[in-house]
Amino acid sequence: MSLAHYLVLAAILFSIGATTALLRRNAIIVFLGIELMLNATNLAFVTFSRIHGNLDGQVMAFFTMVVAAAEVVVGLAIIVTIFRTRRSASVDDVNLLKS
Amino acid sequence: MSAMMLATGLATSLTESGHTQTGEAVLFWFLAPVMVLGGLGLLFARKTVHAAMSVVLVMISLAILYIAQDAPFLGVVQVIVYTGAVMMLFLFVLMLVGVDASDSFVETITGQRWIGFLLGGGLAVVLVGVVLNAAGLKPTGLAEANAGGNPARIGELVFGHYLFAMEVVGTLLVTAAVGAIVMTHRQRLTPLVGQRERAAARVARIAQGEILTPLPAPGVYASSNALDVAALGPDGLPLQASVPRVLRIRGQERSIDEVHAATDATAQIGAARTAPALTEETQS
Numbered sequence: 001m002s003l004a005h006y007l008v009l010a011a012i013l014f015s016i017g018a019t020t021a022l023l024r025r026n027a028i029i030v031f032l033g034i035e036l037m038l039n040a041t042n043l044a045f046v047t048f049s050r051i052h053g054n055l056d057g058q059v060m061a062f063f064t065m066v067v068a069a070a071e072v073v074v075g076l077a078i079i080v081t082i083f084r085t086r087r088s089a090s091v092d093d094v095n096l097l098k099s
Numbered sequence: 100m101s102a103m104m105l106a107t108g109l110a111t112s113l114t115e116s117g118h119t120q121t122g123e124a125v126l127f128w129f130l131a132p133v134m135v136l137g138g139l140g141l142l143f144a145r146k147t148v149h150a151a152m153s154v155v156l157v158m159i160s161l162a163i164l165y166i167a168q169d170a171p172f173l174g175v176v177q178v179i180v181y182t183g184a185v186m187m188l189f190l191f192v193l194m195l196v197g198v199d200a201s202d203s204f205v206e207t208i209t210g211q212r213w214i215g216f217l218l219g220g221g222l223a224v225v226l227v228g229v230v231l232n233a234a235g236l237k238p239t240g241l242a243e244a245n246a247g248g249n250p251a252r253i254g255e256l257v258f259g260h261y262l263f264a265m266e267v268v269g270t271l272l273v274t275a276a277v278g279a280i281v282m283t284h285r286q287r288l289t290p291l292v293g294q295r296e297r298a299a300a301r302v303a304r305i306a307q308g309e310i311l312t313p314l315p316a317p318g319v320y321a322s323s324n325a326l327d328v329a330a331l332g333p334d335g336l337p338l339q340a341s342v343p344r345v346l347r348i349r350g351q352e353r354s355i356d357e358v359h360a361a362t363d364a365t366a367q368i369g370a371a372r373t374a375p376a377l378t379e380e381t382q383s
Contacts, residue, residue, distance in 0.1 A: 001124035003238050004230055006168070009131050011226035013157070016138035019219025023212060028147055028193060032154050035185070036138060039161055042177075046170050053239025055249075058170050059256045065173075065180050066268050070275035072185050076192045077282040083196040084285070092207055 006047040013040035025090045027079050031072075038068045123167050130160045151189050158182045169241040172250040314340050327353050 013036060020033030042061040049057025079089060086093045119127070133156065140153030158181045166174035245252060257265055290296075301311060327346050329337035342352050 001119050001127060003119070003236060005127060005131070006164070007230040008227050009127075009134065011230055012135055012223055013138050014226065015219050015223035016135070016142055018222055019215055020142045022215035022218060023142070026147055028189065028196070029141070029150050032141055032150055032189065035181075036141060036154060036157065039158060039181070042173075043161060043164065046165055046168050046173060049170070050168050050241050051236055051238045053241060053244055055241070055244050055252050055256055058173055058249075058253055059261055061170075061173055062176065062253065062257065063261075063264060063268060065176060067271065069180055069185055070271050072188060073275045073279045074282070076188060077279040080192060080195060081282050089196045 003047055003051055007044055010040045010044040010047065013037075013043070025092055027082070027089050027091050030091060031075055031079070035068065035072070038064060126163070126167055130164060134160045147193055148190075151186065151193060154189075155182055155186050158186065169245055170249065172253050310340070327351050328355070328358055331355070 017033045017036030017040060020036065021030050024030055024033065042064055045057045045061040045064070047057075049055060049061075082094055083089050137153040137157035137160070141150045141157075144150040144153060158177060162174045162177035162182070165171075165177055241249075301309065305311065327342060329339055329352070330341040332338045337355055339347070339352075346352050
């Protein structure tokens with residue numbers, strides 16, 4: 001087994017996350033898909049760090065985690081606010097700008 | 100390509116052969132299908148909680164893979180930050196917005212499902228193709244970079260070379276926290292009703308006949324068992340509120356006069372019985 005397998009796994013997880021973000025309506029599940037994409041890139045970062053033999057990749061993954069945590073806080077706050085006004089967590093119901 | 104790598108024979112170290120050791124390979128081939136299944140669970144689960152739990156599964160497996168890949172610090176951070184904090188935050192919000200809110204699978208854009216699957220599958224094919232094409236990889240391994248401990252080395256990098264980024268990220272975290280507080284802040288539309296306001300409202304209802312004090316207890320008379328008899332107020336008049344409401348509605352309430360009549364009758368019978376005994380006592 002070579003290290004490329006890790007990268008393939010990361011690519012597959014990233015694609016699943018992207019498909020989730022494209023297909024699902026529930027805002028929380030869309031958000032979970034984005035989290036899955038971030039995690040997949042982290043796996044790729046860690047693997048590249050091992051391939052290149054320096055720790056910069058792991059530091060990048062660390063920063064990704066921090067930024068993802070901040071993003072989750074703000075994103076979930078947005079979802080809660082939308083739920084309060086629209087009584088729904090579906091992304092289809094956020095259509096006030098449409099008409 | 101993989102056959103060529105296999106042909107290089109029994110590998111002892113990553114740097115010589117570009118292959119991982121058997122234990123890591125077993126771990127990977129066990130965890131990789133689990134992770135892909137977890138991802139598919141996220142994609143297809145109808146209940147949001149199931150989707151969240153499959154993502155938790157993926158994240159814990161990722162942490163194990165990090166530790167297997169000589170990144171113990173990231174593995175621990177993955178468990179603490181992602182599985183412990185972020186996913187629990189997700190679950191909190193799930194409970195907040197209602198677990199029952201099931202996803203609708205009605206397409207608002209015609210063919211969106213197939214376009215989505217096509218794009219996702221295409222992305223997977225492109226990414227995997229790129230990775231496999233670029234995979235003339237000569238892995239260096241982290242043995243040298245991790246000398247002295249992985250967390251210590253990462254700490255040196257984070258607080259040395261990446262110090263400015265670290266400070267910026269700290270600012271970002273504070274901003275995110277303030278943003279979340281501001282965004283979930285709810286404007287109070289009605290005035291706050293506290294203890295003082297409740298007390299004032301009750302006192303104001305005295306004009307409509309509201310009684311502030313506890314209701315008076317019913318009067319206790321030896322002959323009547325008493326719960327059905329009204330107590331007497333300081334003015335000598337019966338307090339109707341002292342009798343339980345149920346008895347009043349059923350009409351089982353008794354007035355003082357009825358009780359007096361009953362007690363008087365009993366008293367006469369008692370007097371007739373005790374009078375001869377008393378005279379006997381005085382005679383002896």
